[in-house]
Amino acid sequence: MAHTTIPHFQNDQGVGEIRIGVKEFMCRGASDPHDHPHVYLDMGADSEKVCPYCSTLFKYDPTLSALQTVPEGCLAREEA
Numbered sequence: 001m002a003h004t005t006i007p008h009f010q011n012d013q014g015v016g017e018i019r020i021g022v023k024e025f026m027c028r029g030a031s032d033p034h035d036h037p038h039v040y041l042d043m044g045a046d047s048e049k050v051c052p053y054c055s056t057l058f059k060y061d062p063t064l065s066a067l068q069t070v071p072e073g074c075l076a077r078e079e080a
């Protein structure tokens with residue numbers, strides 16, 4: 001079985017839209033303690049998805065890697 005890591009994104013900047021290079025991801029809202037329930041989202045055949053908790057619009061951008069976001073800084077870093 002192949003192991004894939006689903007990227008986790010957060011919106012500390014409070015922007016309305018984040019472009020990402022994947023269609024399956026997790027939204028955390030903002031950094032702890034201002035996060036919301038961590039929700040896994042899948043765009044399926046669509047090219048955008050709205051988080052049901054924070055209303056951030058995530059748009060798929062095939063020119064980005066799985067770990068890039070526009071604006072920069074929306075990839076959640078896991079703490080050790």
